[in-house]
Amino acid sequence: MKMLLVIYSRELDETVLGAFKGSGISGYTKMEEACGEGCETEPKLGTHIWPGMNNVLFVALEDGVAQEALAIIGQLKKEHPRAGLRGFLLPLEECI
Secondary structure: EEEEEEEHHHHHHHHHHEEEHHOOOOOOOEEEOOOOOOOOOOOEOOOOOOOOOOEEEEEEEHHHHHHHHHHHHHHHHHHOOOOOOOOEEOOOOOOO
């Protein structure tokens, strides 16, 4: 199994969730109002100087579905290059 960690601008929330649900991926944990600074966009720190916030999804996936989910992230990055969208695929050793 794999754990997909997805970080994205909260303005893109419906788009990201809709893309996953449209492909049959429905189980996730979402954390809202995450702050951070990446290498592709301006920082999102929730301040007057650096406004904006991120959402974070944790999605546990079978190995074959994980590659499909990464492809969804890749397509969304092309469509929304300034949304700070990033996907990280991590090994998931056990799920109880």
